[in-house]
Amino acid sequence: MNETHAWFAPFAPRPPETPPDDPLLERAFARIADSDLREGNAVSLLRNAEENYPAWLDALQKAERVIHFENYIIADDKTGRNFARVLMERARAGVRVRVLYDWLGSYTRASRRFWQDLRDAGVEVRVFNPLRLTNPFFLRRNHRKLITVDGCIGFVSGLCISDSWEGGRSGDPWRDTGLSLAGPIVADLDAAFAESWAFAGAPLKRDECIAASDIPSVGTVNARVVSGQPGMFRAYRVDQFIAATAKRNLWIADAYLVPTTAYVQALGEAAQDGVDVRLLVPGSTDTPMLQPFVRAGYRSLIEAGVRVFEWNGAMLHAKSAVVDGRWARVGSTNLNLASWATNWELDVIVEDKTIAEAMEATYLEDLMQATEVAPGSITRRRQTLNARARRSRRARRGAVGRLAAGAVALGSSIGRGSGGLRSLTSTEAGSVATIGSILIALAVLVVVFPPIVVLPITILLGWLGAALLIRSLRLKQRIRITRRKLERRYRSASTKWNKISSRPP
Template identity: 50%
Template sequence: MQLPESLDVIRVLADQAFSRSAGAPLVAGNRVRVLCDATENYPAWQAAIEDARRQVCLEMYIIDDDRIGRRFVDLLARKAREGVAVRVLYDWFGSLRAGWSRLFQPLTEAGGEVRACNPPRLTAAFSVLSRDHRKLLVADTEVAFVSGLCIGESWMGDPARGREPWRDTGVEIRGPAVADLLWTFAEAWEDAGGSIPESLIPARESIPARGEVALRVIGATPTTANLYRLDLLVAALARRSLWLTDAYFMATPVYLEALREAARDGVDVRLLVPRSSDVPVIATLSRTQYRPLLEAGIRVFEWDGPMIHAKTAVADGRWARVGSTNLNFSSWFGNWELDVAIEDAGVAQEMEARFLQDLRRATEIVLSPRQRVVLSSPRQRLKAMRERARSSARGAVRYAAHLGGAAAAAVRGRRPLDAAEARALATIGAVLMALSLLAWRYPYVIAAPAVVVLFWIGLTAAARAVGLLWRRRTETGRGADGVASRRAGNP
């Protein structure tokens, strides 16, 4: 007789754990549509901008100065001339070329507002390392889009030149969660020095329900690591399956161990990553993490196309995540990121189906009987898919352990190494020896950057100290001296 009540308590505790980990409440009453690649995302974005009547808010890591970027800027400029409040927040580093080339000039001349996130500042030496990596579009209070796609020709490809489009995933959201996404944008916009009238940011309750999907809007910042906590929780709670797609996989040891423990406990853990990447060094580092995953029974696949840029997860056919966060330290701890965590069986099952479809164009990485990391042949891939066996394979040898882990293993002897790790270790050794020779022959080459960095840090600290002292002198009422005198006067 106590079972139903116990189940209710478990549900409440589970929702509390997810809410606290993500730093976001569960918002019900939404309609969600999964959009695949630029061929589905870009037309939906353009239609939403066309239909906007009050405002368009765009937060984007990369807006390229190419035919795709100019197409969106021209559309936004036209809406601004029609009286729609258009706000564009781009990342200073990600859209560096667009800032230099005056890509946004037609938009600002039409009355739109454009701001750069986190440009270099004298008073914040290391903040420049943090990026606004979000991909968000909100039109009025009607519709919002969250994705891994930026705006540029890479996502569309160029058939005339034989360039395939990048594989990526986004979602269209209608319903009360649009208010949460607007608030997330408003916070980032204010951090960049802007302001939005409160009348354009509605309360969640003022937006009618448009469906039955419940989701969380997770707007992470460099100080929160919200999604990292949630990813660890999902890895711990998954019971049947956890399927991950990631563009720049360089997970922390803690998350790697969470995945390994899940696999050891019988969870079907799969990871899909690029084989060829726009950042080749990241692909190389990703491959160095394969071996510990494979040894735990995790299945690793490499995308056979030009680039898979999606950042998605789906667990147990009931929970899914889509957004901008990669499974690496920079995304989890250093950037402004935006994801939605969807608790809906229909959406999750659609994500599972798309994941399986992606695996048809991927090559599985397996362990040979000699514990080498190798590419599986088509015949062996089929066998592995059916039997989940770690079998021998034909193909090229890929990298094994984490690059830092491989170096530590070589120096400390904490685990055996094999030939698959030779190239990674050779790279480490060559780089370190080259740096040592450079420092010996030209010490100023090493010393000069260190001097610049130390001077910048010192100048930053001094500038902030002067600013604090000046503020203390000019503040009245609730200044530091006022607080001290009130404390002294209170019994």
């Protein structure tokens, strides 16, 4: 047994689990995710660009009929040009290639020439939600990372198309996770692509979307697609549901953690109920302004019993979770309101022990390269109070529950001895100081240069007002056109009726 599995050993004793075919659990999951469970799939776990990119390129090169390629960032760099070359080759060979990129994600990363070269080669290229006068809600982005080929194989991940994932200038590749999928689940991936493709232009024809029942089984893995859209909160409901049903462990990796109070409470309640809840987040990030606010939220998590680890590599970009050695989630959704409420996102939930156990092993390997944020003295006192409440609840459960909780506690102590530690107090002090400095700077800015603050708000309000007026005019124009069509039909019908009625009997 290697070192990683030795660390995992304390989690081996598992309490009785809900049967995988529990109809009530499946019905609840299907309603919350608004997605059916697909059986008979083959699923592989892919780690980082070194495993994802070659698998993607290999599948693209073998395409014979159609390629659907959707990503938040497609950069005009070495990686982007490599993918563009393959896509153009397949388009020239007669393959129907559709590429959908997000305007905001790719705006500064690829030139017009880059997209024009793709179009000239026969690739159908669409831009998602570009900046327009009539659309002030440009912050609603397509954050999905999806590829399907010939309706037979698909890929879902957190990786974009950019040199950053392969190391870029720093030479240290970003940590990310993806899935390779084959079987009936690919029909749901194509359906998700059709949703966002239609938002950017004319929809796909019905006969171009294959049904899941028409795709033969190729494996034994059960999986479902969670297709996030603005205002739907599907992924948010799923994350809450998973936190509520976890029994043994809930291990999460997230790149941009800014959770809601309700989700923090859900994680805390699971931890207080004996579940081993862990969060792996970036130690350094590509959005430095966000980091102080992320770290400022550690205290509420740690006080509730959630263990927080910071990745020591260049950037942790994965959005994944593994639960009870049974469920695994991989995709594009981050644990923040932008992903849950305003973006188009895409995740796959896999219900398979082999995949879940592989993700657990990978997670533990990642923790060996992470630093745990350890609670301070005040937090420990609060945890003692929480522990008393937990003990009173566990006393009503019986010996099995106490045994499982003991295994988790042992694992926690071993985990703390296997990696580095950083004080929550020192981490929080730096974050609070940064946030305080930002607020003071903003206050000074408002006093010294009030137009700088007022002008953007004025522009935004004027933009919103103009967009609403333009929309109102378009709606009125649509009403007039519809009314004219109805009047023409009415006159035509009246003329025909008059001709018929005027005929001699």
